[in-house]
Amino acid sequence: MTTATASRYAAEYQTIAPALPGQTLPWLQALRAEALMAFSAQGFPSPREEEWRYTNVLGIEKKLFAPSIDLTGSDVDADWLKAYQLEDTWSVVLVNGHFSAELSVLEGLPEAVSVMSMADALAKQPGTVEKYLGRAADQSEHSFIAFNTAWFTDGLFVHVPAKVVLDKPIQLLHIVTGSNAMATTRNIIIADALAEVKVIETFVGTDIAKDGVYAASLSGTGVANAYLTAAVTEVFVGACADVTLYKMQSESEKAYHFGGSYIKQARDARFTHHNFAFGGLLARSDIHVDLDHASECELNGLYLGVKRQHIDNHTRINHLKPYAVSRELYKGVMDDRARGVFQGRVIVAEDAQKTDSQMNNRNLLLSDDAEVDTKPQLEIYADDVKCGHGVTVGQLDEKSIFYLQSRCVDEETARNMLTFAFANEMVDKIKIRSLHDRVLEQVLARFPQQGVDKEWL
Amino acid sequence: MLSIKNLTVNVNDKQILKGINLEIKAGEIHAIMGPNGSGKSTLSHVLSGKGGYTVTGGSATYQGKDLLEMAPEIRAREGVFLAFQYPVEIPGVSNIYLLKAALNSIRKHHGQPEVDAMDFLTLVKDKVRLLEMDEKFLYRAVNEGFSGGEKKRNEILQMAILEPRLCIMDETDSGLDIDALKIVSEGVNSLRSPERAFVMVTHYQRLLDYIKPDKVHVLAHGQIVKSGGADLALELEEKGYSWVEEAEA
Known part of the structure; x- marks a missing residue:
């Protein structure tokens, strides 16, 4: 049109x-x-x-x-x-x-x-x-x-x-x-x-x-x-x-x-x-x-979807000059009928030799109706670079659930603990105390943990 | 305490345990030895309730209750503790968090109030000292980045704090150097009591140099082919498993 x-x-x-x-x-x-x-x-x-x-x-x-x-x-x-x-x-x-x-x-x-x-x-x-x-x-x-x-x-x-x-x-x-x-x-x-x-x-x-x-x-x-x-x-x-x-x-x-x-x-x-x-x-x-030249960026993300939420994350890192470093980790937890999207592009220009780039996207699906579309893309035009990417979409690890059960924790609580832990890795990266506590509170509201001192998380 | 009668177990329609009979009384230490593939790990997994195993016959009665009917966490709360051959790394869940969650689950199961925060810390720190561990371990994620020895020591720490009645130790000595083996063994020995029983599942005899068993059973091809006292382990060490396997045949 x-x-x-x-x-x-x-x-x-x-x-x-x-x-x-x-x-x-x-x-x-x-x-x-x-x-x-x-x-x-x-x-x-x-x-x-x-x-x-x-x-x-x-x-x-x-x-x-x-x-x-x-x-x-x-x-x-x-x-x-x-x-x-x-x-x-x-x-x-x-x-x-x-x-x-x-x-x-x-x-x-x-x-x-x-x-x-x-x-x-x-x-x-x-x-x-x-x-x-x-x-x-x-x-x-x-x-x-x-x-x-x-x-x-x-x-x-x-x-x-x-x-x-x-x-x-x-x-x-x-x-x-x-x-x-x-x-x-x-x-x-x-x-x-x-x-x-x-x-x-x-x-x-x-x-x-x-x-x-x-x-x-x-x-x-x-x-x-x-x-x-x-x-x-x-x-x-x-x-x-x-x-x-x-x-x-x-x-x-x-x-x-x-x-x-x-x-x-x-x-x-x-x-x-x-x-x-x-x-x-x-x-x-x-x-x-x-x-x-030789600049560094770190992109972290945590997206939590419930009900019919649709949460899309679109990142692009342009390595334009040599020696730059990029690190990216995005984690998603989708429940109910929520849908998460991760589109991550890393583009390494011809001139950007010695680029060092890592991109990761990890997703947990908590319900059969939840969905994640993940699309990491590496476009490399230089020939002397170190670039990697990884993607996972899955459920909680059954071995971990059994380990917690064998330590007296019931299955539902175990799943909640593991989901919280998965998300909390990103919360832990926050260096500002007051913001950390605010975000932690929101994650805890989604995945309640019983009888835990916040200092332990 | 534990009475296993004619227990048969399948994994993917293949029979792994072919009629196990075992009587374990409080205060006893039983060693279950056997070559790879004999069903040792299957036995410890089935007793602790791990999924993927089908019990096709027989029974396991623990303190008068049908053990095999219980969910894994109920067995644990009733006092059955599995020390893993490969303890699982759980990033994002701190040791101390898991210990408190576990201890309170047991207390709740027995109708007791939650543990007092100060008492809990005192208890945990005492046990940490006993096992010569660094207090910092408590605040690290469960087993994450731990060496093999540290993981096994962490299992013993959990055992010391949760005070189970029946401890099943699955290949606890695997991956341990001699110093770690000594510390782990001392930890186990300090937990010996007339109310507590141990089942040590092991391939090698060397663990039994440090933890002296009351009874030794040899498992081969899914059955206990020989039982005896502590000296049976030494005999096995000398003659190898083929000796009992041949005797069986």
């Missing part, structure tokens, strides 16, 4: 366009116009596209979610917020796609460091934003990126100058409160040479209980919110800089989530990503990394 009617969203665009930030910036207006055109021509990605073949986002088009122009965060319960807002962090809170100064915590930032909303950044540092926006996320990649560029209402902007090491992490708390709402946000994280920063992206719907359990599935707590999150994060890791990005996605049971992280690493830069995908009816994550 190439007509302007490819998406009903395009028809609605003019009504919200005047409310979007950056009205006075011609370069941004031009960028948005170009993106709108690209999106209008295609609509949302179709399963006919190879990289969307397992994930059908038709529901988003059907629902026609509406962007929120309302700027208040007043309907966020402070007590509930505490469960997700981490202590010992600077935090930027976005409610329905808009920055809430009232809920955010930004006191005590080192002077040279910028942490602010994207709308603020467009007003205060338009030159810097112009230099980076759209430079890591390629609009032609797929139409979600174009959609995001045209529609984004706000986001997080982080700039850590050279040699600055931030001692506290920065949390981006992305909250959606309403039903049928749409939150489209664009984030930029820049770490100049030798800088170090940790950023935590938390996506959550207000109908999710404090421990991450779907409130709607508990008795007497009402109906789940259907909404759309469409977030794009661009990360620029300077030479010898070190950036860690955590993503915890606990969207509402009926929510659609698209979250793309696009990372450009300079020489000798280091980047680590941890992707915890727990929520949403349909959730898709993109993590694309471009590696320069």
Whole structure:
């Protein structure tokens, strides 16, 4: 379809366009116009596209979610917020796609460091934003990126100058409160040479209980919110800089989530990503990394699906230059009728000799109706490289179950212990205590363990 | 304590145990010896309830109860402990977590309250010292990355803490160097008591240099072909299994 009617969203665009930030910036207006055109021509990605073949986002088009122009965060319960807002962090809170100064915590930032909303950044540092926006996320990649560029209402902007090491992490708390709402946000994280920063992206719907359990599935707590999150994060890791990005996605049971992280690493830069995908009816994550000379990246992921959840993880690692190292481990646990997808591509360019790359995807299926589609791809154009990949899809190991039974543990508890242990390997990799405990709580809510001290896990 | 009568067992329609008879009393140590393929491991697996075996006849009565009727975890809670030939590595489950889960399952089975956290730690640390293990082992994942000796020592540690009545030791000496063998044997000897029985399943006699059995049985082709005292093991060591196998034929 190439007509302007490819998406009903395009028809609605003019009504919200005047409310979007950056009205006075011609370069941004031009960028948005170009993106709108690209999106209008295609609509949302179709399963006919190879990289969307397992994930059908038709529901988003059907629902026609509406962007929120309302700027208040007043309907966020402070007590509930505490469960997700981490202590010992600077935090930027976005409610329905808009920055809430009232809920955010930004006191005590080192002077040279910028942490602010994207709308603020467009007003205060338009030159810097112009230099980076759209430079890591390629609009032609797929139409979600174009959609995001045209529609984004706000986001997080982080700039850590050279040699600055931030001692506290920065949390981006992305909250959606309403039903049928749409939150489209664009984030930029820049770490100049030798800088170090940790950023935590938390996506959550207000109908999710404090421990991450779907409130709607508990008795007497009402109906789940259907909404759309469409977030794009661009990360620029300077030479010898070190950036860690955590993503915890606990969207509402009926929510659609698209979250793309696009990372450009300079020489000798280091980047680590941890992707915890727990929520949403349909959730898709993109993590694309471009590696320069001798840079290193580590991509970790844990996706847990229940009921009819569909959780898609799409990673791409581009080894563009020699001596870069990449490590990837994604683990999935699918129960009920849930479906998990892992598409991992590692592309080694002709010039990228001495590349060292390992990709692994391990899946546990807990029910006969659960499904996993896993597709690791290695594309190697250099001849002196060390690359490997491995995939498993299976059930729990019967030998392990018997071993636990022979140690007095009943079969059901044994299965629960082993499933938890499988998932917990990824939780254990979290280096930020408060986040670790939050994520652990969510995993424990899925796979309860009795009479255990958390220190033992 | 354990009375096995004419037990026959199939694996994939092939008869492996062809009528085993064995009487084990509390306080006794029985060694079951035999060449590879004689059915030694099958016997220990069947007694502990591992899947994949079909009991086609006979019985195993443990403390007056039908052992073969019970689920593996019930046998374990009733006091049957299998020390594995190849203890399984369980990444992500710490030793101490498993020990507490196991101990509390036993207590619950016997209608007792859960173990007090402090008492539990004291108990566990005492036993760790007894087996000359590093306390750090407790917080490591069960058997993950352990050497062969460490795994076997870990089995004895579990045994020491769970205090079973009937301990079935499946080829405990395999893969152990002489120092590890001594420590494991000392652990077993310290657990000997008038209320507890041991079944040592082993190919070699050397374990019996350290743990002296009351009775030795030779298993060949799925049957016990000879029984005797501790000196039978020495005789076997000297003459080899062909001696009893031929005598049988």
